[in-house]
Amino acid sequence: MENNTVDNDFDDDLYEHHRFVAGKGQSPLRVDKYLMNLIENATRNKIQQAATSGNIFVNDIAVKSNYKVKANDVVRVLLSHPPYENLLTPEDIPLDIVYEDDQLLVVNKPAGMVVHPGHGNYSGTLVNALAFHFDNLPMNSSERPGLVHRIDKDTSGLLVVAKTESAMTYLAKQFADKTSEREYIGIVWGNIEEDEGTIEGNIDRHISNRMQMAVYPEGDKGKPAVTHFKVLERLGYVTLVSCKLETGRTHQIRVHMKYIGHTLFNDERYGGNLILKGTTFTKYKQFVDNCFKVLPRQALHAKTLGFEHPVTKEFMRFDTEIPADIQECIDKWRVYSKAQTIEEE
Structure with missing residues (x-):
């Protein structure tokens, strides 16, 4: 029988850098692949080196790279120095x-x-x-x-x-308890047909792309997530929206808007840095490229925040201006969509 554990006494001088508990539905998967899917900026080579050095533990036993992670396994990466963030x-x-x-x-x-x-x-x-x-x-x-x-x-x-x-x-x-208020404004690709709506669907890490999250509408994978959206302005091939969070999951608005077919404008991680709506004219491509230059990031701003003060118990609400880069992008789309409407009349 193949031995996939490492001779390593459990060392009190090691520091925990990562800890994951495999879900109930976890099918057997090599521990190096399992960790690759969960640790940002990790390479397979680094993970395998950590395993060879006896730094990867499953259920408190050091394992080799070929150990197969199963449901409910507790996988930990322990190193000899504290995490840099500490x-x-x-x-x-x-x-x-x-x-x-x-x-x-x-x-x-x-x-x-x-x-x-x-x-x-x-x-x-x-x-x-x-x-x-x-x-x-x-x-x-x-x-x-x-x-x-x-x-x-x-x-x-x-x-x-x-x-x-x-x-x-x-x-x-x-x-x-979902009693705080959080409103974001964003620019998304496409013309949203409804004036407002609610997006529901569990969010968890993407199965094949560890840098992304994904929506899992059925089953028990992921954590419940609810986003309420409202159209603020229709700008032709893009829409200005308000999103209110009921829950606060990683990348929630970004992933929920993509899920309903309206990826955030210039959101590189989720494909919004490509032209997802519009014409094939070179002039249009140049216009969108100019918008990307003006707004070199996803078009999302946490505009309003509300909560009850811990001592006075007063409900406090704070609001911010739309940042200059997003505002300039909105202005460009206003001019473009107005010109398009005139052309069509």
Whole structure:
């Protein structure tokens, strides 16, 4: 019988970098392939080296690359140094603080800023900036100071940050109980027929593309997700929409809008950086390319944020201007769609 475990005494000096529990429906899959699907920026070679070094454990036993992960297996990657994100370096990065008191602050995050350190992004993040500007921020359940929720790197907009343990608990409960308000505005490909609607469908990691999430409308795969959308303006081949989150899953709006056939404009990860609607004219292609240059990221902004204050119990609502890059893109589409309408008349 083939031996696919490694002789390695369980080492107290190792630090846990990753931990995954295989789902009930997990069919046998080599552990190196399993981890490739779940760890961003990991290469097969690196994972295999970690296994050879005895750093990959399944159910507390070190395994080789060819170990087959099964349902309910607990897969852990343990290394001899702490995760880089735990070695947090405070950095003097300016913050756009919309509101602050002794319990919390609300920050308007620019596009391009990662919220917290992780693989490939160990500096320049919002958390590095928070660590510089504030002392003793409370840790969330993932050991990240101050963070109650997060938004994607290339999504701009509002985040609430807790300054005390009690504020962290109180605010986190509102997000879990779906009593906080979060409204995003975005530009999506295509003309949405309905004026408003609700998208429901569990979200989990994509089966073959580990950098993407996907919707699983049936069965128990993934976590439930609900997005309410409303059309704000029809701009011909694209639509300006408002999206209100009932839940807060990774990439929720991006993946839900793609699921209904309206991928976010210039969302490279989900194919929105291709011309998904419109004509084949060269002039049109040049116009869209110009829009991509003006807005070199997904067209998504966390515009409004509302929650109950942890001490005063007052419901607070914050609103931001649409960022200049998204606004310029909207203006371009307004001009283009108006010209198209005149041509057709």
